Amino acid sequence: MSKIEIDQILLSVFARAFKSITDEMSISVEQTARSPILCEAKDFVTGLYDGEGNMLEQTENLPILAFSLAPVCKYIIKYFEGDFKPGDVIFHNDVFSMGNQNNDVAVFRPIFFEDKLVAWTAVKGHQADIGGNVAGGYNPNATEVWQEGLRIPPVKVYDGGTFRKDVWDLIFANIRFDIVAEDMRAQMGATNIGARRVVTLLEKYGMEVFEPHKLALFDATKKMMQAEIAKIPNGNYSGEGYVYYDGKNIGSKYTIRVDIAVTDDAISFDYSKTDGRTNGFVNGTYTSSASATALTFLQMVNPDIPHNEGMLEPLEIIIPEGTILNAGYPAATTFGNHLCPPNADAIQRALGPVIPDRVTAGWNNLLSSLTTGRDEEKDDDYVDIFFMGMKGGAGAMQGTDGYDHIGMIDASGGVLDQDYEMFEQQTPHTLIQHEYLTDSAGPGQWRGGIGTVTKYRIGSEDTQLVTFGDGDFEPAFGLFGGGKGTLNIIKLTKPDGEEMIPLNKDLITGVPKGTLYYQEAGGGGGLGDPKKRDQEKVRDELRNELISKETAQTIYGLDD
């Protein structure tokens, strides 16, 4: 075979074609899924991998899920020892074989071209239920994985195109809601859409053109990332972030400590000095924690770097087993995705003094809730993660205010609020308020992102409510003279007037119909001296009631 020359146009055609394939897969899931977690909030990712499981492209609606797909793909290839046929469809969620969270169940589909396995498509989505002790999956009382949900190591649900009814029934006999099976069908459909597009692409260009261009793309991407790292001064930098309450021991606090070493065009993140694992479910898996590191760092470099295998090559991430970020078998780990915010805090604090114009102040930490119950009028079960209530403000950056109502840094604006009317269709609840929260933004020359206040009326008797999150002890931190954001709050007022404030990891059963749910998602941290803020902006925000008169005068020094 003669050497194929790299065609620069073709290189960008391939790069964009990969992206359009994963985007189309994403649209396919959004359009067909039943659970609002998928079709409204987009708590899923889609990806395309080469025959060896190397990442070609991903659509990362929720990046924390995204960086655990390629490792699983490689694991699956090894697990089946290359025994794949056209028409295979494989499920996986197991957190002890590179999965990130029990509820995040992935579909992998091998793609064949000219009788050879050439690529994989995958969709991983947060399922409405995964069995275990608590409907919806967040069990704050769990101490080991079996109390959290069903483990699915790699398993073929279609074998060479033949549906394995026995396997299918085994899985779904262990899951509460029918819509989960429907949503897995939607994910399978999306991998099929991706597979069709890949085959069309290969028919057009042929493997002999595809392969060298793929390698050239990895190489170009790696060089872009190395060039970005080279801009950071060589040295060792350390930072800390804190986790409050492990779901078991009131008042408990854990430290995530990162030691970052920059050597020319390579960077390493070492978490060896991080606190040990908890005996509850507040633990990470290696992939969820490494995802958190990657996505935080990616926000500090050129955002146009393509997302493929080459991007992550210059990053080394060391997370010893037994730490809170990599708890090891058979720990409970459902909360692991949500250790991203304190992990991000540690990285921002470490690099803040070194690259002050590329880090942000603290982001609002996630505090979320999930309700399950019976929609009596529709005579149907429902599950809802309350995305709209949990999205607080981003941290400010030098020269840029923090983004308002963006939510956790692990999604960075990729996960959306339920549309209000869809929320009322999909749950029996009634929305009362969802608005910006006055005075929530951390003040600064560049203020933090604004948080929100949300209220709804619970519409089903005997509702089960789970809270999971943090940010009700420590607000988002300010940087370089900027002020901190506000705290997260969730409060319930029952029809008889009784008020209760759940813990930040809590399971509350028997919530009566008519209960008022109240939530504040805090603002992000500010950056720089508030007195230096453009007075025109201060006046404008005062007029729009985003800050109070008192804040305008005392903190921002507005004199009229």
Add this chain to the structure above:
Amino acid sequence: MTLKVGIDVGGTFTDFLLVRDDAEPQIFKTLSTPKDPSIGLVNGLTDIATSLGQTLEELAPSIDTIVHGTTVTTNATLTRTGAKTGLLTTEGVRDALEMRRGIREEQYNNRYTNVPPLVPRYLRRPVKGRLDRIGRETAALEMADVEAAIDIFKEEAVDAIAICFMNSFANPAHEKAAAELVAKAMPDAYLTVSAELLPSIRFYNRVSSTVLNSYNGPKLKAYLDALQARLQDIGFAGVLLIMQSNGGVVLPETAKEAAAMTLLSGPAAGPVAGLGYAEAHGQRNCLTVDMGGTSFDAAMVIDGVPTTATEGEINRYRIALPMLDIVTIGAGGGSIGWIDEGGLLRMGPQSAGADPGPVCYGQGGENPACTDADLVLGYLSPGYFAGGRMKLDVDAARKAIDEKLAKPLGMTVEEAALGMYRVINNNMAQGVREITIKRGLDPREFPMVVAGGAGPNHACMIGQELEIPFLLVPRESSIFCAAGMLMSDLKHDFVRSYVGRIDEANWDGLNGLINGMKAEGDVLLENENIPQDQRRYVLRLDCRYAKQYHEVTMEAPLDAVAAGDGEAIKNLFHGEHNRLYGYSLEDVGTHVEIINVRVQCIGITDKPEYSQETYAGADPAAAQKGERKIIVPETGDWATVPVYDGHNTKYGYQIKGPAIIEQENTSILVTASYDCVCDQYGSFAVYQKGREELVKPILEAA
């Protein structure tokens, strides 16, 4: 004899195409008058009358139809200069408009900021009153809140009001009641009611579309009112039709009510026009690019149909109304060259526009624009711009480029001008990438139909950047969209909610809804003088599997619904769902539901016909009018190249690049990498050197 005029008002030029039964189509161009575009429009009609040896008052009454595209709303939205707008919305959700469901389009970019809302928070006023998810009232509408809001709107001198309440798609009663009060208290304010504009579920889509409509309404209405008055003054008594974003045309009264449907009014005719020209070369697919004075638009036609979207964004503002898929970037003849903080040469998006225009216009422009560079490089003739009606000042252009760009960059004037030319071509190539590569399409597989006054001078280099082997420059390229407007049909879209399973369908009820929409369409088409045999009705059903929350919009045969053939419709849906999403639930037996019924009523308009020329041989010598020194873009060196008169070229003429083909309103630069042959419709088929097979039928026509 019928006389039709297509009029496209752009940021810099207003284009006219005049079509008569008894003569070849004629092109006219005049400078736009951005403050009141109707002035430029009437100026152009005056020029046309003069050229026909008539007075304006003689010409106007003889015009049967004017089809008009406008960028009034587009510009207002892009530059955020629409009306001061107030929003009345359900208490507790007034920030939905600004929050945009909490999206940040660039997840990894912490410098990426939200777009400022079209209605500031203090003008988003809450109203108590609530409907539940199926439209039952759970709290009465609080009229005092509406009154309080009206007081604020009056005090703030708001020109437009949008009303959008929770769950109004299921019951418009509260919106109607509030609208009545607003209409009474502020009769002059432009009012949009969400359930009338877009009666479908999803609050954010509805509130955003409704606000866009009100924000743009007053400007569009004022403009069309002025235009109608002016046209009446000059004695025009024919039909005025306005181009909409969906590629169809409507009467001005309809357009004024749905201002947001004109956000792509200007460029929407482009793909239709492009298809017309591409079809002459046996192509059902094409890429259309249109480079005017201010902006560059790129669009796609696939399998004979311009690509469309039912939801999208304009400048990141959500709009859930049907529209063509068009990418617009700020690159045009007026784009200004500047040096950024990093010392790099940049072009646009700021434009010198029509006033003052590029430096070479001699109207007081001081900043060197793309047209100045084209002139310095020799691609434009200083004495034959706009057919010689406008003299271009080369020295002034050179001086401006020298002072503002060449000296600071340490370059010669020619180097800086060529740099400007290359940078803007690169920007436009990026726009073509957006509409093709970003959607997974290879631009090299599509003929690129080139339009706009400035387009043909730049097209070869855009083509070269993307390795596009075949370009088609229509004879009417400079007024491309105006031509497309005369090729567009009347289109009226209707939608009704019908929620139910196909297996349990009430076919009489369903057909009743369809017939009702057809009847509404017929009234409009009747007003538009479309005879019965020129009307078409397209039925589309929004269907989904039970418990899904998004629908597939699919075309369904009217006779299948009339006959109550549920099986046929279900099978259509299974097939469509599999095609789009990779699976169907036919085997699982899941119910298929209908959610919305859509009828598009189309009035087929008479299209201009272009006569075919007879083959005149390959030798272009008869059309050569001279030669000129230009900088060949591939090498950067001066060379003397032949200049052809584009009005005298004939079918079969072969022109080797590098060469220039001049027409009154545009100039085609065939670069050293391309050759050109004239087709039977007077269009210029430009192909990569050595790729003669692309134009084989023409080359072999002898």
